[in-house]
Amino acid sequence: MADDETIERVRGWIDAAERVVVLTNLFRDFVRDGLSPLIQDAKNRVDPQSPEGEQLAAIHRQANADLSEVKNGIATGAVRDHRRVQDSLKQLEELAP
Secondary structure (H helix, E strand, C coil), X not given: CCCHHHHHHHHHHHHHHHHHHHHHHHHHHHHHHXXXXXXXXXXXXXXXXXXXXXXXXXXXXXXXXXXXXXXXXXXXXXXXXXXXXXXXXXXXXXXXX
16 A cells, blocks of 8 residues: 555646646637637738738747747656646647647
């Protein structure tokens, strides 16, 4: 039977995994429902050759870099093997700001 210290470590791991899932889902919703539509709308309205178009392209590149950084952080984190964390990570993989 597991000792109390082991049980507490497992509980801590599960709690950390759940926090990662919640934050990942919030980030996913922000990108999917807010950032991506905003960038797409701007792309439809802004001439890509204009200064605003260049600024939009830079914002888009930075958003993709930020998304990659979040995905990499989750994929290499301590709770990466938790099933719900893996599911949340897959949902991030489907995003494209």
